[in-house]
Amino acid sequence: MNAAIVTIGDEILIGQIIDTNSAWIAQQLNLTGVQIKEIRSISDNHQAILNTLRDFESGMDLVVLTGGLGPTKDDITKKSLAEYFESRMVENQEVLIHIGELFKKRGFSLTETNRQQAILPHNCIPLKNNSGTAAGMWFERSGTIFVSMPGVPFEMKGIVNDELLPRLQSMINGNVIIHKTIMTQGVPESYLAAKIKDWEEALPDDIKLAYLPRPGIVRLRMTAIGKNRDYLNVLLQQEEIKLLSIISDDVFATEDISLEQFIGNLLKEKKLSLSTAESCTGGNIASSLTSVAGSSAYFIGSVVAYSNEIKINELGVSKDDIENYGAVSEKVVTAMAQNVRIKMKTDFGIATSGIAGPSGGTEEKPVGTTWIAVSSAEKCIARRFNFGEHRGRTIDRATLTSLNMLRKIILGIEIKP
Amino acid sequence: MNAAIVTIGDEILIGQIIDTNSAWIAQQLNLTGVQIKEIRSISDNHQAILNTLRDFESGMDLVVLTGGLGPTKDDITKKSLAEYFESRMVENQEVLIHIGELFKKRGFSLTETNRQQAILPHNCIPLKNNSGTAAGMWFERSGTIFVSMPGVPFEMKGIVNDELLPRLQSMINGNVIIHKTIMTQGVPESYLAAKIKDWEEALPDDIKLAYLPRPGIVRLRMTAIGKNRDYLNVLLQQEEIKLLSIISDDVFATEDISLEQFIGNLLKEKKLSLSTAESCTGGNIASSLTSVAGSSAYFIGSVVAYSNEIKINELGVSKDDIENYGAVSEKVVTAMAQNVRIKMKTDFGIATSGIAGPSGGTEEKPVGTTWIAVSSAEKCIARRFNFGEHRGRTIDRATLTSLNMLRKIILGIEIKP
Numbered sequence: 001m002n003a004a005i006v007t008i009g010d011e012i013l014i015g016q017i018i019d020t021n022s023a024w025i026a027q028q029l030n031l032t033g034v035q036i037k038e039i040r041s042i043s044d045n046h047q048a049i050l051n052t053l054r055d056f057e058s059g060m061d062l063v064v065l066t067g068g069l070g071p072t073k074d075d076i077t078k079k080s081l082a083e084y085f086e087s088r089m090v091e092n093q094e095v096l097i098h099i100g101e102l103f104k105k106r107g108f109s110l111t112e113t114n115r116q117q118a119i120l121p122h123n124c125i126p127l128k129n130n131s132g133t134a135a136g137m138w139f140e141r142s143g144t145i146f147v148s149m150p151g152v153p154f155e156m157k158g159i160v161n162d163e164l165l166p167r168l169q170s171m172i173n174g175n176v177i178i179h180k181t182i183m184t185q186g187v188p189e190s191y192l193a194a195k196i197k198d199w200e201e202a203l204p205d206d207i208k209l210a211y212l213p214r215p216g217i218v219r220l221r222m223t224a225i226g227k228n229r230d231y232l233n234v235l236l237q238q239e240e241i242k243l244l245s246i247i248s249d250d251v252f253a254t255e256d257i258s259l260e261q262f263i264g265n266l267l268k269e270k271k272l273s274l275s276t277a278e279s280c281t282g283g284n285i286a287s288s289l290t291s292v293a294g295s296s297a298y299f300i301g302s303v304v305a306y307s308n309e310i311k312i313n314e315l316g317v318s319k320d321d322i323e324n325y326g327a328v329s330e331k332v333v334t335a336m337a338q339n340v341r342i343k344m345k346t347d348f349g350i351a352t353s354g355i356a357g358p359s360g361g362t363e364e365k366p367v368g369t370t371w372i373a374v375s376s377a378e379k380c381i382a383r384r385f386n387f388g389e390h391r392g393r394t395i396d397r398a399t400l401t402s403l404n405m406l407r408k409i410i411l412g413i414e415i416k417p
Numbered sequence: 418m419n420a421a422i423v424t425i426g427d428e429i430l431i432g433q434i435i436d437t438n439s440a441w442i443a444q445q446l447n448l449t450g451v452q453i454k455e456i457r458s459i460s461d462n463h464q465a466i467l468n469t470l471r472d473f474e475s476g477m478d479l480v481v482l483t484g485g486l487g488p489t490k491d492d493i494t495k496k497s498l499a500e501y502f503e504s505r506m507v508e509n510q511e512v513l514i515h516i517g518e519l520f521k522k523r524g525f526s527l528t529e530t531n532r533q534q535a536i537l538p539h540n541c542i543p544l545k546n547n548s549g550t551a552a553g554m555w556f557e558r559s560g561t562i563f564v565s566m567p568g569v570p571f572e573m574k575g576i577v578n579d580e581l582l583p584r585l586q587s588m589i590n591g592n593v594i595i596h597k598t599i600m601t602q603g604v605p606e607s608y609l610a611a612k613i614k615d616w617e618e619a620l621p622d623d624i625k626l627a628y629l630p631r632p633g634i635v636r637l638r639m640t641a642i643g644k645n646r647d648y649l650n651v652l653l654q655q656e657e658i659k660l661l662s663i664i665s666d667d668v669f670a671t672e673d674i675s676l677e678q679f680i681g682n683l684l685k686e687k688k689l690s691l692s693t694a695e696s697c698t699g700g701n702i703a704s705s706l707t708s709v710a711g712s713s714a715y716f717i718g719s720v721v722a723y724s725n726e727i728k729i730n731e732l733g734v735s736k737d738d739i740e741n742y743g744a745v746s747e748k749v750v751t752a753m754a755q756n757v758r759i760k761m762k763t764d765f766g767i768a769t770s771g772i773a774g775p776s777g778g779t780e781e782k783p784v785g786t787t788w789i790a791v792s793s794a795e796k797c798i799a800r801r802f803n804f805g806e807h808r809g810r811t812i813d814r815a816t817l818t819s820l821n822m823l824r825k826i827i828l829g830i831e832i833k834p
Binding site for chain 2: 012013014015016017018019020022023024025026027028030036037038039040041042043048177179181188189190191193194208210211212213214215221223256276278281282283284285286287289290291293294295296299300301302303304305306307309310314343344345356357358359366386388389390391392393395
């Protein structure tokens with residue numbers, strides 16, 4: 001089953017809000033085996049809506065529209081659908097009763113504007129909106145299903161879960177789509193591609209590969225499409241094993257999970273604790289760790305030592321070392337990692353010291369130069385990196401790289417020089 | 418000038434990533450006076466790309482495409498454009514040199530895959546990508562401009578700012594568009610709208626108002642469009658004065674600047690220094706302050722005290738106070754702010770302690786309850802807030818609110834209880 005998702009509303013076209021509805025709907029439909037061919041955002045304008053309905057009627061099995069169904073002036077979607085499907089407008093008793101009950105619960109009485117929301121095209125099936133007054137609508141014509149829902153995310157999600165998905169599931173008996181995501185850290189996309197070129201070219205036709213890069217992270221997503229779920233699962237597993245035999249050093253997880261979440265799960269499971277001593281990352285490692293709910297179980301605290309004085313007074317770094325080697329040095333970052341771990345009585349300590357830029361670089365230590373150390377009771381490993389000239393990216397990459405070094409140490413994986 | 422924005426990539430159609438590029442591009446183009454008519458996400462599939470190019474060539478003046486330009490195999494956009502515009506592929510020396518320099522800086526050598534990125538259609542103008550290897554491309558045919566850029570957000574943004582907008586601005590003549598942005602903190606959009614309703618309704622026709630909310634911040638953007646720049650400037654200034662007479666308490670800046678950048682400028686200008694003691698914000702205040710280039714001039718450091726033990730040992734909080742009042746209390750947050758300031762020898766100290774959630778709430782202190790204190794040599798002001806039940810939003814709001822409290826204290830503005 002092929003589908004298009006359409007979002008109606010000028011607020012998206014001027015960039016005032018980001019369309020998060022479409023991604024959520026796409027995910028849900030995808031899990032049901034529906035393949036999304038296009039996502040479109042259009043103006044809340046009669047002609048634009050009619051054009052889009054016409055565009056999709058021939059090529060799509062399903063068209064999902066959100067937006068433009070509210071009680072206020074911009075209730076243009078219902079009107080346009082009624083014209084397109086040549087509908088008479090009739091008051092739907094069931095919907096009217098539901099709206100009345102909703103208002104009673106909230107202690108308001110029904111206004112005329114609200115009553116009008118129960119007036120629907122005669123040739124649609126209303127989809128119940130348990131969280132709001134604008135019902136969804138289901139039309140069918142020449143083999144294409146059109147579903148219209150309000151744009152308010154929790155109302156839309158309610159209709160999708162309660163009404164749309166159950167109806168679709170009972171209709172679909174075609175292809176299954178399965179995804180497998182492999183998370184890599186620290187390798188540029190082009191390097192990864194060169195490494196896995198032969199494997200990629202030998203992939204069976206049922207499997208497609210996509211590279212999804214973000215700063216410091218590349219996700220490799222395999223998508224298998226076919227009739228037989230068990231067969232596709234075996235196929236994906238085989239390819240995953242082959243892939244990992246090539247790039248296992250670069251992989252931190254075989255599911256779509258953030259590195260900070262992965263580290264959190266690992267520390268929690270092994271009942272280990274962590275502290276950080278941050279210079280160039282400026283609290284970003286701590287902030288990324290504590291963005292995970294439940295992080296207080298393993299993350300104890302951090303000293304953000306932006307000035308040398310704090311490195312000396314709070315982290316016991318030797319003044320002589322800073323003078324002789326500079327704050328961005330193996331000596332200093334090692335002392336930071338060891339001492340924060342001891343000071344905060346944790347199993348591990350992470351430390352960073354680098355030149356995030358844009359200024360402060362030298363020939364010997366250009367902008368982007370960063371030392372990272374991870375310390376445990378047994379050892380302290382420090383490595384030097386260059387994360388480039390972009391301040392925000394250097395901070396992000398240093399954060400991810402330090403967490404990945406920690407992961408390797410916990411799991412006993414060698415960290416290459 | 419009418420435009421369409423096209424995002425190419427299956428990862429959006431399966432809902433794995435949310436398309437934030439389009440909203441950002443729409444905003445930027447909008448500011449330049451370009452009107453977005455449609456935003457479309459399509460598959461990274463040759464035929465889908467050709468169909469879309471054809472669809473838009475007749476109706477649009479500008480088509481902006483992102484995605485599918487990386488160095489790897491799934492990068493189909495360049496091939497499709499070359500076919501559509503009947504291009505010969507030629508190696509572009511300038512682009513090749515740029516790619517070589519980028520790799521040299523990062524300490525990698527050029528692979529064959531990277532060299533291929535310098536091979537471009539002969540009939541496009543390359544748009545320089547200062548942050549990456551995939552150049553943008555500018556094509557023109559029958560009055561329509563087609564611009565293709567990589568999908569990685571910071572690379573795309575660089576090309577838009579450095580290349581696309583300057584080119585468009587020099588092409589568009591006619592109306593002048595001037596914007597004035599007023600930054601507010603801590604007031605929900607609906608409250609702000611109610612406060613300024615009368616002013617908004619009396620705005621002259623030449624001025625449009627947009628509410629641009631993010632967690633904790635609402636930007637109010639006035640846009641004036643007309644022929645005469647001086648006249649529009651006077652008009653905007655008058656409306657700004659009227660607006661500030663109503664909501665000056667809620668405004669932290671009258672230009673589009675982040676609160677952390679504003680605080681940075683303020684501290685630098687007044688030669689003042691700052692440290693933070695963070696519990697529930699977990700390093701996010703430090704991280705947000707140090708995201709600003711040059712922040713080492715005023716930000717000294719932070720103690721992220723996620724556990725009570727660190728609050729006691731590193732920040733001198735009394736164990737009795739934690740037992741009697743709880744870690745989320747005025748007593749504790751005040752001690753944290755005072756002691757971090759003294760310990761780090763700074764002019765100001767900020768402290769936070771709260772329940773970010775999702776668990777840990779009680780009837781007396783539900784999830785979202787947060788104490789914030791700002792301390793100076795003269796005084797320490799602490800306030801209690803409830804930032805709601807969403808963990809990430811509570812952290813962001815606490816960060817912004819604490820910075821805004823600091824701003825008010827520096828500028829001698831009363832902080833209401």
